[in-house]
Amino acid sequence: MIFDPNPVAFWLLAAMVTGCALAVIRAHKLYHAGLALVGTLFGVAGLYGLLQVWFLAGVQVLVYVGAIVILLLFAIMLTHHMMTPNLKTLSTQPWTAAAMCLMLLAVLLGGILSSTWQTAPDTTVYPTWTSQSGFQVAEAIPSVKALGFRLLDPFTLPFEMVSVLILVAMIAALAVARKPPTPEDPAEGCEEVVP
């Protein structure tokens, strides 16, 4: 029998994701929760890698670990809970929380069970280029190239709409967070910080 490492890797990664997720909500220091979140996101990236979507795994690490968690940690450092040793981590309304979680679980399970999962790789053939022989027909593997063709060919409109949506969200966040200028101090909220 040939040893298949994939199931072992899957269960290890699954344990890592769940364990770290538990640590996020149970950590007694906010910063530790942030670090545990990194573990969760890395585990998810590992799961993507196991499914051989390397691009998604790379983007997961770059965007979530590299940008979002770092920003989160900066935000944590700015709070006064930064070094508080014993944060209260349990909810004060356990039954409501349990009900909400069960509802979320039901919705997710419903989605997972009712979906027909396409497990075969993308077999569309895309032209590729090598330095020696010019155009060649690519191997039918889910590569970065295939993803690029997919994003810019059939899915251009949704792709662009998502970027507009993100822009709108960003401007909206700015508009909400910024104080309106008052007559006494017109520069309130947007003054230049002089170091």
Place this chain on the structure above:
Amino acid sequence: MEPIFEQFVRDLTGGFQIPFWAPMLVSLGLVLAFIALNAMFMIWLERKICGRIQRRLGPMLTGPKAWARFSMWTGGWFQTPCDSVKLLLKEDIVPAQVDRFGFMLAPVLIFMAALAVYVPLPISSTAHGQPSPIVVAVADLDIGLLYVVAITTLTILAILTAGWASNNKYSLLGGMRAGVQILSYEIPMLFALMGPMVLAGSLSLGDLVLVQHAGLFGVPFLGWFLVPSFLGAVVYLICAVAETNRPPFDMPEAEQELVAGFSTEYTAMRFAMFYLAEFSNTFVVCMIFTAVFLGGWTLPGFVPPGSLNLGFFHLPYFDLLAGMAIFFAKAYAVVLLLMWIRWTFPRLRPDHLMTFGWKFLLPLSFLNLLICTVLAAVQQIYFGGNPG
């Protein structure tokens, strides 16, 4: 790594099939040894060049006296090995008030990032000029450049953690400064690297080098992406200096303000890990610059033969060795440039650094991407063989 290693073992032992885990272990050992030895050499070189620029001799006393009498460049060879042994033997102190978990995690994390980033870096190839050259790298990943940038972000995490866990105002400020600096300069760096990506139509570093060797517009001498993506190369180099916290961008450990920044509380092995990671990262950005902008292990119009026969001496794997020699010569040229920059420019102010990164480098990298896209389109329309 795997195919070449397998072939090497087969040639040497006459058909021995290696187990699947052997290439991984061997590459891990090679990379670890390389990081340690190369960092030692780079520290010695840095001190020598600093000495030369400041009209001093640099370390001269440790090592054979006869060598030191010969010239300044042959003296003090044993200085860094001795320093390393001293660092390893020092007492390992964990201050009482630190956050132990974070304090111990940070050096491991930064070294992990420094080690993992070596995976997709190609240093040579065999069967060059043939339809399918085998690239020598630990693994020439399909997403090489993306992987490198993603792993680099772990460095920010480690530095922030070190700053926070030290429970010391200087460390925290140093960690925050380093985090902000690396995060800000990562964006123009990514856009600067996108120019070559568009030109080559690939994220794999091995492919990038091979496309450069093939040349742009059918002219091999236009091939190095330094030429079509010159702005990108300049932006990348500046960002690389900022990413590795080297002067003139070393505010995170500006001594007169912050003692030693995020590494203030660290001693012995843990400090050595930060130091090693810093020098390793410096060399890695030089390797990436070589692979992406300087044509990697190739020279325009030069295809080394598979083996060299000198009549009395037969040298197999000649193309592999020649590629490595070319690659490391180029990488060390970039290292020398970075050292020259380090010892001749004064340190920037943090707010100047931010303004420079966001208002100058970022638009410049956008412009570079635009130029590269136009060039790639011209190549596709008029010269066929479209990159990507």
